[in-house]
Amino acid sequence: MADATDQAFYDRADAHIELSNEQLKTCENLGEVSASMMFGATRFNAWASARNFKSGAEMADAREAMLKYFCDQYRMMLEDNLDDHINNFSQYMLVKT
Structure with missing residues (x-):
């Protein structure tokens, strides 16, 4: 994954997420x-x-080789993000404890 100092990487990812969030305003099916x-x-x-x-x-x-690369990268990024959401669930999901 990108180095933590590569802010442009995260800015591009956030732009894709923002687009998906906009799409949720007209398509209520998250899946x-x-x-x-x-x-x-x-x-x-x-x-x-x-x-x-x-x-x-x-x-x-x-x-x-391409399939292996992309699947490995996706899995690594998904694992990182799942762990982040598990560890910060209350904060991200605004659960009151």
């Missing part, structure tokens, strides 16, 4: 908004990855 955000991330990552290759065949040869 649908979450799925759209995840689909957008995968589509962008596939496009960004394709830019590194000269052909579809070359990209196909690297497919498993």
